[in-house]
Amino acid sequence: MTHSTPAGETTTVRVQCFGVLQKVCGGAERAVPVAALPASVADVLDALVREVPEAGEYLDTTACAIGDTLVHRATPVSADDTLVLLPPVSGG
Template identity: 45%
Template sequence: MTVSGSQVQQAPAAWHNPPESQQSGEGGSATVRIELYGVLAELAGASALEMAPPAEEATVGAVLERLRRDHPALAEQLDASAVAIGDRLVSADTPVAADSRLALLPPVSGG
């Protein structure tokens, strides 16, 4: 299965790769979709992950904590990454509703 041109890796039990039917937004149960860009996608081996909404404190911080726990290779980059919901940057205490789509934006450099 391919997501946005990147090979998708099998995710831990709490995570799953978006089924083909949900990649275009069709049906399915409530999930939080995490879109990964740049080095985050490379480290995770996937451009997107999905998870059930966190039962505990459904906040951006809770989602990031679960990512750190389940994908330790991402931890250092997550600390420096921005998070967006829709077209606005959000903080760790921002609530995360079921069916949210978070974009994780790692720092970039250029010249």
């Protein structure tokens, strides 16, 4: 369900970070303030970069999910959602 926020108010979207983003963002979870709902995944990512500029370096290659479903940047996000950030993993 998509909620709307009155003009001028903010709400928060829960963001769960994995991999390098967990370190960059200071933990596994973060509440990211968003100017208005409905917002898109891209809006939440923009808000995250305003709070943690270093995160922007990794977001171009990061997959995003809501729950167990991978989503596009244009996907709407509600206050009830948890946006999961999945940066690429490498190793040997």
